[in-house]
């Protein structure tokens with residue numbers, strides 16, 4: 001990049017409900033910018049604008065770089081969506097496992113050497129022949145990263161560079177970006193101050209679609225003020241009550257909540273894990289860790305019943321031995337669940353309030369008439385999340401972070417016996433993250449819900465979780 | 476075996492054709508309980524087989540798969556589908572004798588052979604289920620007296636059957652009991668439990684008959700669904716090329732256009748699809764559709780008559796016996812058409828432009844849906860069936876074209892649909908050649924070029940009235956209302 005990129009009082013429209021307003025911003029060659037701000041403030045939109053997204057309705061935007069490599073939730077979602085469209089298993093009798101990872105890389109990359117260096121660096125060289133549909137969320141994220149880097153872009157825009165990556169990949173990526181930053185213009189969207197790489201030279205702070213302030217990272221006073229802003233105390237929150245008489249039938253507290261014996265998950269061409277044992281007693285909170293692809297999601301799906309191989313394993317969940325004539329809804333009524341996979345799947349037209357209410361019915365979308373009490377409780381949740389003004393808006397018009405907050409409320413709303421939080425802080429900014437952690441801690445402190453918690457951030461520890469299961473992914 | 480429909484007296488034919496009734500959700504409060512503890516064995520693990528099986532198992536039922544020996548030995552896709560999903564797989568000899576309910580989910584063309592081999596293995600007083608009634612109605616399959624024969628036909632592709640179930644919903648489903656095979660009077664109870672096990676009861680179940688399902692299904696698929704969309708694709712594309720529209724743009728406008736405009740159909744019927752056009756464009760589309768209906772009505776009548784008389788299936792079965800010679804030759808021709816071989820451009824086309832530049836396509840959808848619906852109901856088929864087999868399924872087929880164009884649409888739709896599409900396309904192309912010679916790019920490819928987009932009020936009121944008062948709109952509103960009675964709350 002040789003020229004400046006110049007936003008001059010630019011107003012950029014994204015959809016009916018969101019636009020960036022009067023952006024004045026100059027990116028000069030040699031600078032590395034981080035865009036920060038609360039969820040819903042327009043961070044991702046601003047990053048996307050650098051890659052040409054949105055429509056400039058007033059002011060000007062000049063100097064965009066044609067070859068911009070983008071890694072973001074949106075580009076990941078776009079790839080997932082493209083694969084979904086390509087998936088022809090509904091019109092043929094084949095289960096489509098998706099385009100092999102290698103082909104997805106080859107689409108953009110002319111430089112095979114660079115590509116193979118990157119795949120090794122990211123630790124996914126052994127997965128290249130696997131179909132896209134068989135990759136975990138973290139693995140598709142890595143694939144997208146490699147794709148963006150290997151296309152030899154003239155500029156790099158990364159929305160959440162460390163989101164969804166396991167602990168052992170984070171330092172590798174961080175180092176790689178530092179090196180690249182020397183001669184590749186880079187804009188990062190950073191959700192948390194503790195993730196701000198030190199090679200970032202400037203920070204743009206967004207609020208409600210406007211740039212509130214820009215900070216030079218060598219200005220220590222300004223940086224201190226920024227950090228304070230990001231560490232505001234989470235107000236003393238109260239979790240809205242459960243609805244008496246509406247929750248799942250009581251469970252025998254002398255039986256384990258989950259008992260998995262000698263379990264394995266395998267496909268014709270690969271083994272995810274085997275000989276796995278896991279017994280969870282009521283009230284015993286667990287944290288589950290392991291690198292991307294080690295089978296965390298498969299294991300959790302054995303518990304929730306979303307993995308078809310739960311029927312060929314010895315699994316006892318919430319009062320039922322799986323495969324003994326129970327229906328999947330008999331299981332789900334006891335479980336609250338949130339994960340990025342659920343987020344991808346939650347593609348129905350629905351209002352924000354009803355997303356929360358759908359947690360009472362374990363459904364994606366709402367297909368029953370909500371009671372007054374359910375409505376009332378949903379409103380209380382919206383207040384906690386600071387989203388009361390959005391109650392009637394379509395879910396898909398909210399920022400990714402706000403959507404995720406709603407799904408967390410959906411998981412908690414019925415006070416389930418088992419609450420499974422698979423990376424609940426994925427894509428959240430500092431404030432929202434503190435809110436979510438505080439909510440989880442409250443729930444762990446109560447007596448009715450047992451929590452299984454998955455995360456990659458050593459910092460996101462939860463008081464009250466004392467049991468750990470680590471999948472090593474050594475297969 | 477003789478055509479079953481033709482063996483019935485007229486009175487009975489009419490009674491069977493006229494069966495289709497929306498069932499009260501209260502009839503499904505017991506869910507799949509009637510089948511609890513029973514052994515369900517599915518033959519075939521393809522699109523319907525796999526996805527229905529996954530749902531039935533998640534509803535607490537005992538499901539396993541009988542696959543042919545070669546499929547197991549060669550570890551074919553069907554075998555992989557079943558084993559990777561943790562199902563028991565065995566040969567028919569191993570599994571069928573224990574089954575209380577056998578679900579025949581093999582391709583229709585195989586049904587005669589499969590059922591003939593399966594029935595002797597079935598235990599006394601068990602039940603055989605289909606998801607499409609062709610074998611019983613058109614081929615006259617006779618099943619042993621002690622066996623109950625039912626149908627549960629989801630009105631969506633298999634993956635959708637699964638996706639909707641996982642969301643906690645379902646897809647609209649037709650059920651029927653073959654009255655000649657209901658020795659213990661339990662057919663309806665089994666069909667209801669089976670439908671509930673697939674989640675169908677949440678989206679609405681229609682009580683139909685084998686005959687109504689088959690005759691309406693055949694009519695819909697060969698006329699509006701596959702036939703009209705195929706013929707329309709070729710005509711619209713060729714027209715644009717003739718008028719020097721950029722080929723990549725033309726290919727994309729057609730390929731993605733059907734899906735985009737019929738999405739509007741899905742949400743609010745013909746009315747909503749037409750409302751997406753500007754007033755002058757709407758009037759234009761309205762007039763074109765009227766003209767198309769006049770030209771094509773005899774063709775729709777002929778298709779319906781041939782289906783009713785059994786001539787259609789007879790012709791098709793002759794081609795089956797002749798190794799699909801006609802069908803395969805035609806499939807190859809389709810693959811070589813200009814539309815098929817021109818890659819769609821990467822250029823972004825805004826959603827509204829598909830309407831504005833595709834006025835003729837909108838007119839074709841309107842004409843096709845209304846004609847198919849009118850022809851079916853005139854032949855004694857209930858409006859409910861006619862709606863599902865015309866308007867409801869159009870977006871689903873449009874979706875396959877959006878992904879893979881015509882060659883793939885044809886190789887993946889059922890054999891019966893493809894053969895019917897072949898007949899329709901052959902007759903309809905010449906039929907519309909004169910009409911097409913008068914068409915210009917204002918209605919396909921470039922859009923109306925108007926300085927003044929005013930219209931005559933009276934004309935517009937008339938057209939709107941005609942669009943909204945078509946019977947397919949009234950029944951559509953009711954049925955979509957049932958289907959989304961719950962969704963509406965959102």
Ligand SMILES: NC(=O)c1ccc[n+]([C@@H]2O[C@H](COP(=O)([O-])OP(=O)(O)OC[C@H]3O[C@@H](n4cnc5c(N)ncnc54)[C@H](OP(=O)(O)O)[C@@H]3O)[C@@H](O)[C@H]2O)c1
Pocket residue numbers: 092093518519520521522523524542543546551552553554579580581582583585588589606607628629630631632633889
């Ligand atoms: N697709 C739809 O949208 C839809 C909707 C409603 C109803 N239906 C009905 O559902 C039924 C099944 O259709 P489908 O689309 O699911 O079919 P499909 O995807 O083509 O699958 C057919 C399965 O049957 C197996 N098979 C083929 N010939 C066989 C034979 N002679 N003996 C035993 N197994 C055999 C195949 O496995 P192998 O070749 O590996 O043995 C394959 O797994 C049909 O009656 C159809 O009309 C379909």
